[in-house]
Amino acid sequence: MIQKNPFKQAMVNTLQKPEFEELRPGIKVPAKETILTPRFYTTDFEAMAKMDISVNEEELQAILEEFRTDYNRHHFIRREEFAQTWDHIDGDTRRLFVEFLERSCTAEFSGFLLYKELGRRLKDKSPVLAECFTLMSRDEARHAGFLNKALSDFNMSLDLGFLTKSRSYTFFQPKFIFYATYLSEKIGYWRYITIYRHLEQHPEDRIYPIFNFFENWCQDENRHGDFFDAIMKATPDILNDWKARLWCRFFLLSVFATMYLNDIQRSDFYASIGLDARDYDKYVIEKTNETAGRVFPIVLDVDNPEFYDSLEVCVKNNEKLREIDASNSPTPVKFLRKLPAFISNGVQFLKLYFMKPIRVDHLEGTVR
Numbered sequence: 241m242i243q244k245n246p247f248k249q250a251m252v253n254t255l256q257k258p259e260f261e262e263l264r265p266g267i268k269v270p271a272k273e274t275i276l277t278p279r280f281y282t283t284d285f286e287a288m289a290k291m292d293i294s295v296n297e298e299e300l301q302a303i304l305e306e307f308r309t310d311y312n313r314h315h316f317i318r319r320e321e322f323a324q325t326w327d328h329i330d331g332d333t334r335r336l337f338v339e340f341l342e343r344s345c346t347a348e349f350s351g352f353l354l355y356k357e358l359g360r361r362l363k364d365k366s367p368v369l370a371e372c373f374t375l376m377s378r379d380e381a382r383h384a385g386f387l388n389k390a391l392s393d394f395n396m397s398l399d400l401g402f403l404t405k406s407r408s409y410t411f412f413q414p415k416f417i418f419y420a421t422y423l424s425e426k427i428g429y430w431r432y433i434t435i436y437r438h439l440e441q442h443p444e445d446r447i448y449p450i451f452n453f454f455e456n457w458c459q460d461e462n463r464h465g466d467f468f469d470a471i472m473k474a475t476p477d478i479l480n481d482w483k484a485r486l487w488c489r490f491f492l493l494s495v496f497a498t499m500y501l502n503d504i505q506r507s508d509f510y511a512s513i514g515l516d517a518r519d520y521d522k523y524v525i526e527k528t529n530e531t532a533g534r535v536f537p538i539v540l541d542v543d544n545p546e547f548y549d550s551l552e553v554c555v556k557n558n559e560k561l562r563e564i565d566a567s568n569s570p571t572p573v574k575f576l577r578k579l580p581a582f583i584s585n586g587v588q589f590l591k592l593y594f595m596k597p598i599r600v601d602h603l604e605g606t607v608r
Contacts, residue, residue: 260338260396268396270403271342276502278347280407281354281417288358288414289365296474300368303467307375315456316386321449326393329447336509337448338394343502345387347428349400351421351464352380372467379460390450415478418468419491422535425465427495427528432458434524438515445514469535479537480601488536489597496525496540497551497589504555505562522548537601544595550588557581557588 261269271277293300329337359374384400391397412420436454439446446452472479479488500521503510507517525542533539541547564577 263399263402266392266395266397267399267402268338268342268391270346270398270406271339273408276498278343278350280350280409281420282357282409282411283354283414283417285358285361288369289362291366291369291414291471291475293366293369293471293474295476296470297368299470300372300467300474303463303470304368304372304375306463307372307467310375310378312379312382312456312460315453316382318386318389321452322393326448329394332508333447333512334394336506336512338391338396339506340509341387341391341394341450342398345384345391345398346403347424348380348383348387349398349403351424352377352384353404354417354421355380369471376464376467379464383457383460386450386453390448393448415475416487416491418472418478419487420495422465422468422472423491423495423528423532425461425468426531427499427524428461429458429465430524430527430531431499432461434520434527435513435515439513442514445512447513451513465531472535479535485538485597485599488532488538489540489593492529492532492536492540493589493592496529496542497554497592499524500551501554501558505558533598533600538597538599541595541598546595547592550592553588554585557585 263269355373355377359370359372359377362370362373388397388400432454435451436458439451478484503517503521510517510520522542529539529542558581560581561578564574564581567574569577
């Protein structure tokens with residue numbers, strides 16, 4: 241299990257507030273899109289509608305009944321614990337906390353948009369899938385709205401309508417949507433439950449009441465992940481050949497590397513709630529990798545020391561890239577200075593990709 245960070249940084253007690261660029265008063269300019277920011281997705285809706293789910297329809301119907309039950313319909317209610325000033329969360333801690341809320345809100349809102357559109361497009365062609373996607377979009381909308389309301393406690397919020405129109409959308413074939421969203425939901429579960437369990441043991445580190453909601457919240461993520469697990473089992477051709485093993489390896493690595501690089505960059509945020517970012521990420525990666533082995537044909541060898549050695553090289557490269565970005569050099573000079581770090585990151589990613597994975601498809605149907 242992750243260890244409590246013994247070097248937790250004390251929060252700044254001044255009343256200086258970090259400055260955020262605004263679209264208009266109180267509405268934050270969305271974070272600049274980069275390779276590490278949450279993505280917005282679209283897909284081939286016709287191909288999705290033509291999928292034959294009869295092989296695993298019984299499990300999908302059971303998951304649909306869980307969605308209809310709506311266990312969290314009364315959960316996301318702001319009670320009196322929010323009714324106070326949050327000026328004591330200040331300085332870098334405040335800036336990092338706003339970034340955490342924004343990234344989380346953007347990721348949840350991205351899921352809402354995709355699931356809502358899938359529910360609409362599949363309604364007359366694949367009613368079971370359509371209703372599942374519609375009910376998942378309900379959950380994601382609640383999450384995004386709750387996070388955006390939390391931002392308002394820090395005198396900031398996102399214009400989600402503007403976000404819908406301004407973001408670029410990444411097209412993925414349905415099977416890639418399944419790989420990516422399955423991992424996104426499952427890693428979300430492990431992130432939320434790990435923070436919740438830590439703060440349950442160390443309530444002195446619970447600097448803001450949103451963390452009290454994470455236990456029930458993460459169950460939404462878990463149910464969504466189970467839905468994508470069931471879809472992939474209903475269409476086993478996307479799991480059972482050599483191409484599937486290569487793609488699963490790619491998506492596992494992409495999700496783990498993105499989380500690790502983002503979180504280490506924001507390690508002070510995790511320090512503010514008493515966590516060491518590296519220990520936290522390693523635990524979440526280990527548990528998500530283990531969970532993915534229940535449906536994916538392979539998992540990554542995250543116990544190999546070279547796995548994190550390569551990620552740490554990328555961490556240092558990204559620090560150099562941020563330093564270059566902050567410099568006053570002309571844009572062409574910045575690009576030339578960045579090139580070695582870009583190449584090094586590419587080399588490390590390839591090294592990680594070609595690291596021998598662990599085959600687990602022979603364990604299908606066994607208790608793990």
